[in-house]
Amino acid sequence: MTGEGTATLGQDRTVKRPRFGRLLLDRLRQNLSDPDTALALLLIAALIVRIVWLTLPQNSLIFDESYYVNAARVLLGWTVPDGAPYAGSPIGLDPNTEHPPLGKLLMALSMAAFGDNGLGWRLPSVIAGMIALVALYKIVRAAGESSRLALLVVGLAAFENLTIVHGRIGTLDMLVLAPILVGAWLALSGRWAAAGAATGVGMLMKLTALYGLLALLIMLAFALAAAWRRQRRLGLSDFRPTAATLIAFSVVTIGGLWLLDLRFSSYPNPVAHLQHMVEYGANLARAVQGAGSCPGNDSSPWQWLFNECQMSYLRVDVSVKAGDKLLSTYPTIDFRGAMNPILIGTLPIAFLFTGWYAWKKRNRLAGWAVVWAAANYLPFVVLAVASSRITYIYYFLPVVPALAIAVALLLRRSGLPRPVAWAYVVIYAAGFVAYFPFRQIP
Structure with a gap:
């Protein structure tokens, strides 16, 4: 036998x-x-790590949820605890006026459906995070690349700490990333008006969607330059994608903000609200720095490249004592604003290779990754240098999809031996485990 x-x-x-x-x-x-x-299967796994223990810690707000959840409570006419942000604000009006109302309105609708709890607060971010992953897959395929490469890119992004954390807490960052990535996919598919409209939806969440529009305009500028090289002239038809993008973006942004402000704010028109939001952001200057490279939660954009100045969003510690003597303290829950250290550690060589690959091979996906990363990162460098604008490490979130593409191209197209690429994936998974917010099973 x-x-x-x-x-x-x-x-x-x-x-x-x-x-x-x-x-x-x-x-x-x-x-x-x-x-x-x-x-x-990959999306199911990504969804699991975003919804498991979604309501824990019970009745605890994580990071900036203290602002956005309370703003949603005000919109619903629910009680805001004394001393909490926006306590006593006029019922039905968005008190978080430094951002457009749509993100908080989505949270309010979720809370009305599922209750004033972790599920109600965080479900919109979970959904947005899954949309962002699907859009990222579509971006790779629309650029003409294989499904295998697209799956690798999605896998890297799906299990990256910053995307996981912001894909399961009730903040605006994933709510703005999802529509601008959808806009990028539509642009690569040649649907420029729809791309502008999708990016406009992002603007109704948070004004940082403007950097998504900047990426689209850079792509269009490269297309115009290519048309000039071919034809030695530019006709009106060459400018139609640019016009369609800007018109659709403007209609959705201005029209959408006007409709939202009619019901959920006291601003007389969208221009006044936009002016307030821009002025608010411009006035967020850094204070005089104290000793050390990370004296507070804020950080400089160049520090993000090294995963420095990580932020503690929420940490639950357990102390081990022998009598009155403290033996050790360790976290059981640790939500951090930080990137997967393996991914961010690969950034220099990954983008150097991707930039070379875009230039030498005229690879469309590599070109998109470089443009997207530059458009969503370099403005913060300029703001930090020119006006000492306060910045935080989680502002790097929109760059993560481009970095995932750069790393995937490095692993698949640079000629690395297959065992080396597989070893990288295994080490990357270890980074995911090391940074996963729940350090033990509740």
Whole structure:
């Protein structure tokens, strides 16, 4: 006997039955070879890490949820605890006027449906995070790349700490990232008016969507330069994508903000509200720095490249004592504003290779990654240098999709041996485990 079952047919004929484990392995391999099935499994895994223990710690607000959740409570006419942000604000009006109302309105609708709890507060960010991952897959495919590369990119982004944390807490950052990534996909697909409209939806969440528009305009500028090289002239038709993008963006941004302000703010018109938001952001200057490279929660954009000045969003510690003597303290929950250290550590070589690959091979995806990263990162460098504008490490979130693409291109196109690429993925998974907010099973 070899361990495989047999079935007797007649006197001397037998048919071997394969082991169950082998059948299961073959079926799994067959399913994973199908891109749609592999993407579905990857998205399910990403969803699990975003919804598991979503309501914990019970009744605790994480990071800037103290602003946005309370703003949503005001919109709903619910009680805001004394001493909390926006306590006593006029009912039904968005008190968080430094940002457009749409993100808080979505949170309010979620809370009305699911209650004043972690699920109600955070479900919009979970949904936005999943939309962002699907949009990222579509971006890679729209740029003409393979489904295998797209799956690698989504995997890197899905299990990156900053995308996980902001994909499961009730803040605006994932709510703005999702529509601008959808806009990028539509732009790569040649649907420029829809791309402008999607980016305009992002502007109704948070004004940082403007950097998504900047990326679209840079892409259009490169397209115009290419048309000039081919034709030695530019016609009106060459400017139609740019006009369509800007018109759609303006209509959605101005029209949407006007409609939202009619009901949820006291601003007489969207221009006045935009002016207030811009002035508010411009006045966020850094205080005189104290000793050390990270004297407070804020940080300089160049520090993000090294994962410095990580932010503690929420930490629950357990102390171990022997009598009155403290032996040790360790976290059971640790939400951090920080990138996966393996991903951010690869940034220099990944973008150097991606920039070279975009230039030498005229690779469309590599070009998009460089443009997107530059448009969403360099403005903060300029603001920090020119006006000492206060910045935080989580502002790097929109760059993460471009970095995931750069790393994926490095692993797949630079000629690295396959065992090296697989080893990188394993080490990356270790980084995911090390930074996952829940340090033990509740």
